[in-house]
Amino acid sequence: MLTRRILLRIGTTFTLALAAAGGLQAAPQTPAYQAMMDALTRAHAAVVGVQVVAAEGARSAESLGRERAGSGVVIGPDGLILTIGYLLLEAETIQIVTQDDKALPARAVAYDLATGFGLLRPLVPLRGVAPVPLGSAVQARAGDSVMVSVGGEEADVTMARLVSKRPFSGYWEYHIESALFTSPPVRNHSGAPLFNERGELLGIGSLFIGDVLGDSRRVPGNLFVPVDLLRPILPELERTGSSAASRRPWLGVTSTEQGGRVQIVRVNADSPAQSAGLATGDLVLAVDGEKVSTLEAFYKRIWAHPNPDDEIRLTVLQGAEVRQITIKAMDRMKTLRRPAGI
Template identity: 65%
Template sequence: MKTRESPRRLWALVASTLWLFAVSALSTAHAATPGTPRQAEAVSPQVQALQRAGDAVVALRVTATEGATSADSLGMRRSGSGVVIGPDGLILTIGYLLLEAETIEVITQDDRTLPARQVAYDLATGFGLLRPLVPLRGVEPVPMAGVAGLTLGEPLLVATGSSSGTEVGFTRLIAARPFSGYWEYHIESALFTSPPVANHSGAPLFNRNGELVGVGSLFVLEAAGADRTLPGNMFVPVELLRPVLAEMQSTGSTRASIRPWLGLSSSERNGHVQIVRVDRQGPALAAGLQPGDVVLEVDGIEVATLEAFYKQLWKRPAPDAEVELTVQQGSETRKIRIQAVDRMQTLRKPSGI
């Protein structure tokens, strides 16, 4: 179910969506019966919480720097959503929107377009932080919640900002499990929901209490797992942000993001790791790796999954370590040495910095 609302306020959103949350929240309540004043009092805090959550959603417009290599996969102009999590206007989004950004604009619920600057990008979790250069007015930060209180099948709310309005949709929690991305990315916990929302990039995921539980990252075809086709979305849980938030704000990243990077996009096929794309300026291309190559070993250790591949690669203490891959190229098996690099050092910065 979706509701299209004016970007100024989300009161209509609360009115239209409260019922689904209320039914779930009140189904196990042992207080008043439906229709009594006591029930109305119980629901009222949810109205306020969802209102606050909706008001904290913003739209983002990003233009990448000229020559940004990330434009190959993300484009020069990007749009998505963010949500205010700090009293000083700090906004949380998905980090890939901010990669090599030249300009960032925030469109608020009261129709203001504000310039913003990047505060941090964390390669390890995938989170991005930014802050408007002009103070936000009347926006309260949303509280964050962990995944422990969520149950499978629970209804959740997704709100996505845009210059023409705020699109709101219901989804349900399908699974919580580790996730390995094709772009040299792995997290031990990810939230999978269905039905999917189209404008998922940076979209905040709220529980019935208006608490932030995740940030939108991907559209996926197998939300329920590899053995079942079910379109949905992957959200990065905000509980991964808590341990690194202070570090991100003070350093612009985290220590975990300083790790070897090869410049590969890979997938799992038939029990093997297969390369599907090679970054045009990454070390893998210079070493001779090609799309279609199958990675068999990392430094003599067999790897059959993306998770195993990445974890073996990231064992090195230095990001610029030499890595030996055993790969199958056609009918030939080769050992290829690659000088890995620190991905954070390859990203272009805005002009003047």
């Protein structure tokens, strides 16, 4: 049973959000408004907390910690849960926390490097939890009211605005063509589902972002991975644990864009980049002889190689010297301990 506090929060916050937009689309006490509240209540009922302890010595613990907590949402009639994948990296134990505070063991089903999604499934049946319908962000527009739902001990709902949809390049060798940006920010965003007014799932929470507008105004908010990216690969994820797009070259660098150049800000220990002599502060000028000036171009040129272990030639500026560095890339997943179940 949902607590009265959560039910009141859904109704109050969504009413205020709609009113702030210049008038309610569906006024309280009308059938349309009640249908909206019922849909959002059902959506929140499918949200769970996700608690993970990573394996001893896990490489990912350096940046994510061994103990991780976030949210997930039931998307399948068999209890399949969608969350953000970094919660599951090198997991030793996984448990979910339901709306009635029951802690259930779970196993990892998939981690998809290309999209960032993670799938898990409880080891005992979930009772009384209906899966949420998958929506689409294609028709979503800037200014739309959306609901962010958090599970677990800090279960709550927050109303937000969809601020923009645009490509996103992450510093950790990650790029998606369309990310969802919302504001105001939600603190417990990891794996939190994003719902539209019909209670349909639009995306899964990934990051806090300081500039959701992508300009100089510095409006804080969150980035959500759109569920549209899940639809075509879901059967493959359940069958193999990842998508074909995730099996791509990985260098092991953290990078940023600086004045039209790609700068290396960190080189992972024991990574292909470190072995080849790439160093913090290096500026990447070209990949395989093709000039790159953005993270997107940098990544896409690397991923154009057909095999994860291909050799990749970088032109880099190290200090005052331009050098050619050849890196034998590798499959990122081979550097990580696989959670039991995948």
